[in-house]
Amino acid sequence: MARTATSQAGARLDRLREQMHKAGFAALLLTSTGGRQHVLGSLPEPIGEAAVVVTAEGAVVDAVDCDLPTAIAGALRKADVVDGAVGYDVDLPWEVFCQISSAGPSLRPAADLVFAELASCTDAEIASFAAAAELAAVGYTAVMDHLHVGMDVRELSGNVDRSIRRAGGLLGWYPPDGPAAGSDLVTVRGHDPATARLTAETPVRYALHPLLDGVAGYAAATALLSKADGTLRAASDACAAATSSLLTALKPGALLRDAYDAFGNEVGAHLATCRVVSLRGGTTQALPRSSAVVAQSGMVLGIRTGIAVPGRGAVEFGETVALTGSGADLLTGTPLRLVELY
C-alpha cells in the first residue's frame, strides 16, 4: 500500500531523494528495519518480511510477504518500477538501488548511501544525541550506585529503568544484532542464569539505550565485583587499547571502515567483536565492513566492542560518538576499562 510519510520523515525523504538524484537512480529499495523506519517514521514490526520502495518522483510504497523476494517484487510493482518479479540476490547488502533501463531493473548496493544518511545529523539532532547521552550517564550511575554481589539483576534493571524514565528517557531497546525487539532501557549480562544474581567472578556487562526525541543514547560498560585476575585484566586492556585505536581512526576524511581495521590490528589474537552503527531513527544500522562511506563532521555513531574471555564471560565497551573536525567526541563518557569494584 502507498504510505504517507510523517512530517519528520518527510525531511529525511527529501534528503534521500537528493542523494538519489545525484546518483542518477530512479528508485531506492529498502529492506532493513532501520532503513524502513527512516523513510516511513515509526512503524510497527511487520509480520513477515517487508520492503519499501522510494521513487525519485515521490512515491513511497511498502509490501509485506512471508519471504523477502516476494515482498521486494510486490513493492517494486506497486511503485510502478517494474511489472513482475525481479531477481533477489541474498548476498546483496540490505539496501539496493534500483536502476531502470530498457532491459529492466538492475540492482546495485545502496547500503553506503543509507548508512551515510542515517549517520549524518543536523546540529539539532546532535544536541538530541548529547541529551540522550546524558540519560545514558544517568543509567550508568544507577547501575554503579547499587552493584553488589548477590544483587538480583532484575532489581538492577528496574533501578536503571526508573532513573532514566525519571530523567525523561523513553522506552527502547537495541540488541547488538538484528531488528529491534524487546522493551527495556538496559541490557544486563553476566549474572548467574540459575539465580539471576550477580557474582564476584563474572563481569557484569550492561548496555544502556535511553531514547530521547527519536535518538538513542548508546553506552555499554563492564564491571567486576572483585579484583580482576590476569586474564580479565589482559582482556580489558586489549579491548581498551583496540577501542581507543578505533576511536582515533574516526577522522573526517577517512573511510569509516578503517575503524574496523584499527580495532582488528590492535586486538591481536583475542576473540573480539566490533560494531560501528548508526543510531538515527530509533534503531541501529551496522556499517558494512566493505563500506566506502567517508567519515564526516556531523556524523553520530554508536561503537560497540568486546573481547570474550572463555569461561568468564566478556569485557564489553560501548560509546556514542559525534564526529567533529578534530575527531571522535565521546558523548556518553563510558569508561573504556573494566571497572573493578573491590
Place this chain on the structure above:
Amino acid sequence: MNTTLRYGADRVPTADVGGSRAMPLLGFGTHPMRGDQATEAVQAAISVGYRLVDTATRYRNEEAIGAALAQARVPRSELFMTTKMPPDQVGRERLTLEQSLTALGIDYVDLWLIHWPPGGYPGVASWHEFIRAREDGLVRAIGVSNYSIELIDALHEATGVYPAVNQLQWGPGDYDADFAEAMRRRGVVLSAHSPLRSTDLSHPVLVEVARRHDRSVHEIVLAWNLHHKVAVTVKSAHRDRMVQNLSAADVTLTPDEVGKIDELSASGAA
C-alpha cells in the same frame, strides 16, 4: 602529615595535607545551597575571610561556586578548593574530575575526595585513579569521606597511599578517641561535616563553657574541633553567622573544658 596551629594573618589553623597549600581547618561548606544563593554565599564567605570552600559533584552547585570564584578578589593560590566524587561515578573518575574543574572554572582542586565507599567497597580502582590525578597535577591532595579504619587500611594496603583526609560527620556527639587516634597514627586528617548535627546544643556542659568564654555554643563546638586538630566545614547563608563561625578560631579551650566535652559522647548526653 603535620597539623600545626598557626594563628597568623588569617587566624585559622591549617593542616599539611601534602599539597602546595596547607588546608585551613575551618572552611565553608556549601551543601545544600545551589544557584545564586550558593554564588552569593561563597562570595560573602571569601570576603569575610574563609579560604577553604567545600563542595561536591553531588551538591550540584559547582557551577554556582565557580561563578563566585570568578569574581573573587582573592587569588586562586590563596584559596583551598575541596570537591568530591560520588561513588556512582566509579569508572568515570577522570571525567568527573574534569567536569568539576570545568564547572568550578579552575585548573586544579586542592583536595578531591571519594564521597562514600563505592558499594561499600574500599574503591581501590578509583583510588588508583585519584593517585594518577594527583600525579598529573589536577588535584593537590586526595582523600575520602565516610570511610572506616578498615576501608582506609584496605586502600593503603593495595596502593601504599593513605588518604590525606577523611571527612565524616563529627562533633561532640560522635567523638571517638580511638578512631581519632587511629586516623592520627595513619597521618589522616579528620574533617568534620555537620559538626552540630549530632550535638545537643542545650547541654549544660556546652552552655557553661560558652558562657565562660562569652561565646555561642556553635563557636565552642567549632573551637573544640580545632583543638583536636579536626578540620571543620560550616555552612551559613548569613554573613553575620559566617563571621561568628570564623571567630571560633580565636577561642582557646582549656584542657579541662575539652575533656568535659569529650565525655559527652561517652555519656550519650550530647
